[in-house]
Amino acid sequence: MRDYWRTTALVGSMVLGLAVPSANAQMKLSETDQDFIETAAQSGAAEVAMGKTASESKNTAVAEFGKMMISEHTQMNEELAGIAKQKGVEPPTSPDLASQAKDAAMNVLPGGTFDKQYVSSQLDDHQETLELLQKQAQEGQDAELKAFAQKYVPVVQKHIDQLNQLKSQPELQ
Numbered sequence: 665m666r667d668y669w670r671t672t673a674l675v676g677s678m679v680l681g682l683a684v685p686s687a688n689a690q691m692k693l694s695e696t697d698q699d700f701i702e703t704a705a706q707s708g709a710a711e712v713a714m715g716k717t718a719s720e721s722k723n724t725a726v727a728e729f730g731k732m733m734i735s736e737h738t739q740m741n742e743e744l745a746g747i748a749k750q751k752g753v754e755p756p757t758s759p760d761l762a763s764q765a766k767d768a769a770m771n772v773l774p775g776g777t778f779d780k781q782y783v784s785s786q787l788d789d790h791q792e793t794l795e796l797l798q799k800q801a802q803e804g805q806d807a808e809l810k811a812f813a814q815k816y817v818p819v820v821q822k823h824i825d826q827l828n829q830l831k832s833q834p835e836l837q
Contacts, residue, residue, distance in 0.1 A: 710759035
């Protein structure tokens, strides 16, 4: 009977030991790092959602940019989710309510008007995302999240450059 209790205690300790790291992982992340995960995940989801609408534009340049947003922000979202889950954090998979409302309002705009608003809105959104990534790269405490942010600063800057080029097209002014 003594062996039974020892085995039970050992198994119980192992089970508890396996459960503790994920709970501790989340507690080890600073509030700033946790906020970064939430904001970046919601922002990325919004980029993908708006990209889907833009990908159907009759303006080829806007449609191509929308497709690129789907592809590149999906990749970013998946990478961030992988890092977050390793740290015991379940990142949001949908845009925040403000982004959802903006998406709904823009979806009813006619073609050319949508295209102009999309490019302008994306420029603002990407400026915010760039600032978020730069802040995390400089001030974040988690090394993996800092590296993620550093990796994607040039990607988001490239998006901003492309949006500025799009904005200069006569039909998008």
